Amino acid sequence: MPQPTSVPPPALNSFDEFTRLEEVVLGRADHYNAHHTEPSWRLFFYDNVAPVLGRHTTPSGEELLPIPSQLTDELNEDISGLADALTGCGVNVLRPAVPGKDVDIRSPHWDARATPPLNVRDQTIILGNTIVETAPHIRARIFENDLLKPAFYRYYEAGANWLSMPRPALASDSLDTSYFTRQGLDVSRATDGETAGSIEGLGLEMVFDGAQCMRLGRDVLVNVANHNHELALRWLRDNVRNLRFHRLDAMADNHIDSVLVPLRPGLMLLRSPEYLKYLPEAMQSWDVIYAPETDDSNFPDYTDLGFVIPIGSRYMDINLLSVDEDTVVVNSLYPELITVLERRGFTVVPVRHRHRRLFGGGFHCFTLDTVRRGGPEDYLS
Ligand SMILES: NC(=[NH2+])NCCC[C@H](N)C(=O)O
Secondary structure, rough: OOOOOOOOOOOOOOOOOOOOEEEEEOOOOOOOOOEEEHHHHHHOOOHHHHHHHOOOOOOOOOOEEEHHHHHHHHHHHHHHHHHHHHHHHOOOOOOOOOOOOEEEEEEOEEEOOOOOOOOOOOOOEEEEEEEEEEOOOHHHHOOHHHHHHHHHHHHHOOOOOEOOOOOOOOOOOHHHHHHHOHHOOOOHHHHHHOOOOOOOOOOOEEEEEEEEHEEEEEEEEEEEHHHHHHHHHHHHHHHOOOOOOEEEEEEOOOOOOEEEEEEEOEEEEEHHHHHHHOOOHHHOEEEEEOOOOOHHHHHHHHHOOOOOOOOOOOOOOHOEEEEEOOOOEEOOOOOOHHHHHHHHHOOOEEEEEHHHHHHHHOOOOOEEEEEEHHHHEOOOO
16 A cells, blocks of 8 residues: 655745745744833834833833733734635645743843744744844843744754854843934833843844845845844854845834835835835835825724733734735735735735734734745846
8 A cells, every 4th residue: 555655844945025935934822911011122112112101101110011812812813814814825834832821031131921923023034045043132032933943943854054143141231222312212211120130241232133134035135223233234144145135224123024025026015215215226216016004993992901002003014925926915904005906916815913013013024934936036136
């Protein structure tokens, strides 16, 4: 009798954001029941949370802000919808391991409630056949990739290369606040009450998230907004020799995937014309779809739920995921964008995603596209 043959895992191959998607890791929100709003978290989300900090801090200085379970349940329901849609498009969907419980972590310098592996785009960049684990900014995320290791070993066994940026200590002086201070903003709402220890002689560290990159074949755009990021760009250039890294000078505080999404060679989705100037010259002549206006009616009303904090902006839904150069998965709660994309000839797969502003991620953030068909093409000449 013929033996059933087990299909070998595919080779890691992901150079861009738009060629045919074959395999993806999709995040999960199990146990996402609190935001630990300690200083590294507040600084990371400062653009969005500064206006509500203070107003929402409890008198006891409690930093663990509970997320109502209804919201996490609804988020998981929407993520299941995304999993089904991707499977329906013929994409193989892998998931991170489940945390199993709430996890409190402690380093020699601080402690934090661990963040579940939801926004898997953030702590890893796939550069061709190389897994690059990045250097977390948020303390609560320092062990997040452990839950992706089953997937990473699967690709490693199949021949992938695997690198990690030096793990930052995230001590009290590690993070650069200059992005905000350059704009004349007071960062004390983020940094006040810091209880982490310091390390003598350690200044600003290499700190960087995968979602600060956009991949375009042999070119990678890299948002550098401060010295933490500057160190990481140098590390990328030194360690990944086969690609060209282009510095985008402070296009955003950190992540750029709710500002810019390349849709196919020569066409990109961009938040607004003011962002064009940050892009490499070759991209400035690309055709652009600007993100259409949306209004508050597309966002849930949380007033009855008591405390919730928006860590994502109203632009989160720019953050779509391409299945191929003609097919995109878009939040059904951004109908204005769906209309524009359909008019441009795209096949849009609508998937509902309600709580994107509370968990800081859209479909691009929730996914790590590990296998796409494209190679190290030159899209910039
Ligand atoms: N990979 C991600 N988590 N991206 C999300 C970027 C969100 C961006 N900071 C905004 O508020 O619009």
